[in-house]
Amino acid sequence: MIFKDRVALITGGGRGIGRAIALKLAAKGADIVIADLTPDAAGQTAKEIELLGRRVLALKVDVGCADDTQKMVEDAVDAFGGLHILVNNAGITRDRLLLRMSEEEWDSVLTVNLKGAFNCTRAAVRHMSRERYGRIVNIASIVGLTGNPGQANYSASKAGLIGFTKTVAREFAARGITCNAVAPGFIDTAMTQAMPERARNALTSHIPMARLGTPEDVAEGVAFLASDAASYITGHVLSINGGMFM
Ligand SMILES: NC(=O)c1ccc[n+]([C@@H]2O[C@H](COP(=O)([O-])OP(=O)(O)OC[C@H]3O[C@@H](n4cnc5c(N)ncnc54)[C@H](O)[C@@H]3O)[C@@H](O)[C@H]2O)c1
Numbered sequence: 558m559i560f561k562d563r564v565a566l567i568t569g570g571g572r573g574i575g576r577a578i579a580l581k582l583a584a585k586g587a588d589i590v591i592a593d594l595t596p597d598a599a600g601q602t603a604k605e606i607e608l609l610g611r612r613v614l615a616l617k618v619d620v621g622c623a624d625d626t627q628k629m630v631e632d633a634v635d636a637f638g639g640l641h642i643l644v645n646n647a648g649i650t651r652d653r654l655l656l657r658m659s660e661e662e663w664d665s666v667l668t669v670n671l672k673g674a675f676n677c678t679r680a681a682v683r684h685m686s687r688e689r690y691g692r693i694v695n696i697a698s699i700v701g702l703t704g705n706p707g708q709a710n711y712s713a714s715k716a717g718l719i720g721f722t723k724t725v726a727r728e729f730a731a732r733g734i735t736c737n738a739v740a741p742g743f744i745d746t747a748m749t750q751a752m753p754e755r756a757r758n759a760l761t762s763h764i765p766m767a768r769l770g771t772p773e774d775v776a777e778g779v780a781f782l783a784s785d786a787a788s789y790i791t792g793h794v795l796s797i798n799g800g801m802f803m
Pocket residue numbers: 568569570571572573574575592593594595598618619620621645646647648649669673696697698699740741742743744745746747748749
């Protein structure tokens with residue numbers, strides 16, 4: 558129960574990787590706030606967390622909206638008396654080759670994936686700074702390190718998130734707040750299930766471990782970075798990719 562008496566907020570915690578992170582932190586003792594654009598999904602994960610015996614709050618939040626994220630942090634602190642862990646996980650893709658990519662496709666991905674993390678982090682660190690304690694984990698991506706055809710918007714957002722992570726780490730290190738990123742490779746969720754079978758098989762052939770990752774593989778890395786065992790680690794990018802990129 559390494560997260561006993563800790564409160565963790567996970568954006569996009571309704572399904573996929575965010576759901577797995579929420580369940581992992583709850584299983585290790587944390588009370589959980591699920592902030593998701595889709596209330597049904599958030600409510601479903603919340604039910605699973607209740608079964609683990611933890612307190613849980615499910616909120617409908619658009620991370621791209623600063624007012625939503627401000628209220629989200631206020632609601633979390635009001636409900637549970639604190640906020641110790643923030644996981645910026647909400648993310649979307651709008652894949653298209655650059656020459657055909659619309660301004661809307663660029664803006665929507667940057668708004669959710671990058672501005673969303675900015676909004677949530679700015680709201681949370683105000684509270685964490687006062688408490689002189691915080692753990693922030695940003696869910697970046699392998700393609701933020703390597704680039705990927707068809708993902709100019711997504712890879713730019715994830716590379717931006719890595720730069721953001723390092724700056725937050727530097728700005729808040731003296732206040733007991735760490736900020737790290739994980740960079741998952743290809744993980745078996747709705748996001749990658751949307752890919753054609755042929756593309757998934759081609760991708761798998763580039764993974765030394767010869768399988769896609771699971772949401773739990775990512776959740777384990779997040780739990781470590783959010784724990785006190787990682788208290789001297791900040792500004793780090795942890796690859797969780799089966800050896801696909803080293
Ligand atoms: N699946 C992968 O292979 C993979 C690889 C690397 C990184 N990632 C990253 O991991 C994170 C989770 O991915 P996933 O595969 O679980 O995705 P997913 O699509 O299964 O889940 C994303 C969740 O985010 C929520 N969401 C979307 N827009 C939102 C918004 N504006 N405000 C609040 N919530 C919002 C969705 O409702 C959904 O519950 C994303 O940041 C993604 O970029 C995924």
